[in-house]
Amino acid sequence: ETGVTQTPRHLVMGMTNKKSLKCEQHLGHNAMYWYKQSAKKPLELMFVYNFKEQTENNSVPSRFSPECPNSSHLFLHLHTLQPEDSALYLCASSQDRYATYNEQFFGPGTRLTVL
Amino acid sequence: GIQVEQSPPDLILQEGANSTLRCNFSDSVNNLQWFHQNPWGQLINLFYIPSGTKQNGRLSATTVATERYSLLYISSSQTTDSGVYFCAARMNRDDKIIFGKGTRLHILP
Numbered sequence: 001e002t003g004v005t006q007t008p009r010h011l012v013m014g015m016t017n018k019k020s021l022k023c024e025q026h027l028g029h030n031a032m033y034w035y036k037q038s039a040k041k042p043l044e045l046m047f048v049y050n051f052k053e054q055t056e057n058n059s060v061p062s063r064f065s066p067e068c069p070n071s072s073h074l075f076l077h078l079h080t081l082q083p084e085d086s087a088l089y090l091c092a093s094s095q096d097r098y099a100t101y102n103e104q105f106f107g108p109g110t111r112l113t114v115l
Numbered sequence: 116g117i118q119v120e121q122s123p124p125d126l127i128l129q130e131g132a133n134s135t136l137r138c139n140f141s142d143s144v145n146n147l148q149w150f151h152q153n154p155w156g157q158l159i160n161l162f163y164i165p166s167g168t169k170q171n172g173r174l175s176a177t178t179v180a181t182e183r184y185s186l187l188y189i190s191s192s193q194t195t196d197s198g199v200y201f202c203a204a205r206m207n208r209d210d211k212i213i214f215g216k217g218t219r220l221h222i223l224p
Contacts (some may be wrong), residue, residue, distance in 0.1 A: 037156075043201070043214040088156050102146050102205060104212075106158040 002026055006091050012113045013081065020077040021110045027035040031097040032114030033104065034066060037088040049074060050097040070078035079115045088112075119204050121215035128192055129223050136187040137217045138202035146179050146205035148185050152217070153198050161187070161200075194223045 004025045010013040013019050025032065034046040042078040048056035049068040063085075074091055118141040128134055138147070143168055162176040164185065169176055170172050173193075178185040199217040206213065213218040 035168070043203075054218045075163070090156075090158065090189055092158075098210065100145065101163075103148060103163040104203070105160060108154040111156065 004091060004093055004105055006089075006107035008110060009108065009109050012115065013078070014115050015081060015083070017081075018077070018079040020078065021089055021091075021112075023076075023107055024072040025072055025074075025091075025093035025105075025107075027093055027105060029093040029095050029105075030071050031094045031102075032068060032071070033092040033094075034074065034076050035090040035092065037090060037109075038040075039087075043090065047076075048083050048097055050092075055097060078112075083114050086112055086114045119202060119213045119215040121202060121218050123218060124216065125219045125221075127221045127223065130194060131194055132192050132219065132222075133188070133190045134152050136189070136191060136200050136220075137187075138185040138187070138204075138215055140185075140204045140206075140213075143207040144204040145178065145207050146203075146212075147180075147185050148203045149176055149185070150201045150203065151196075152201060158201070164186050176201065189220075192220075194222045194224050196220060197222045 007022045009036040031050045033042045033048050037043050046060045047066040063080050067075040088109045088111050090109045094102050094104045127142045147165045151189045154160050164176045164178045166178050166180045173214045175188045199219050201217045203214045207210045
């Protein structure tokens with residue numbers, strides 16, 4: 001595996017379900033990001049982890065819960081979602097969120113549908 | 116608030132044509148990237164270009180940081196160039212990463 005991988009690629013869930021999205025990066029990076037892309041809206045940064053510490057939470061509802069057990073893995077735990085949470089969820093990584101050079105690399109995304 | 120604006124929002128061109136996509140930012144930036152999002156949603160890195168000019172094949176980009184804009188040039192367009200092009204900037208003032216709304220490019224055969 002190379003680059004940034006995400007699983008599953010597609011997910012359909014009911015509002016009462018609990019599910020998790022997984023992201024793994026094979027680039028030796030130390031920063032990982034979750035983004036949300038809704039139809040006809042710009043990408044919105046949700047969470048940032050830098051060296052396994054959460055450094056940003058951009059007013060994301062508590063029904064989204066991130067977890068970063070190590071610098072290579074990032075999870076997004078989902079529970080009691082709403083239909084408006086349906087979107088493409090993208091994971092990204094970079095060498096260091098706050099370094100002068102901070103090029104981000106993205107995974108293929110998980111397309112989430114909440115019924 | 117701080118903004119990243121892309122223009123035009125939509126562009127339809129014939130195969131072989133050249134195009135220029137623009138990204139304006141309302142404040143000074145220390146990072147600037149251009150991405151191409153393919154029909155399956157994958158964001159593909161095109162350029163990391165906080166300043167200066169870079170070229171990669173038919174694509175080139177220029178960022179004039181002092182004037183707060185970046186340009187992406189696509190020459191001799193191919194149908195595979197179709198998709199949405201995003202710029203993303205990291206702001207000097209608060210280090211926030213902001214994406215533009217994108218330019219949707221459609222190349223006709």
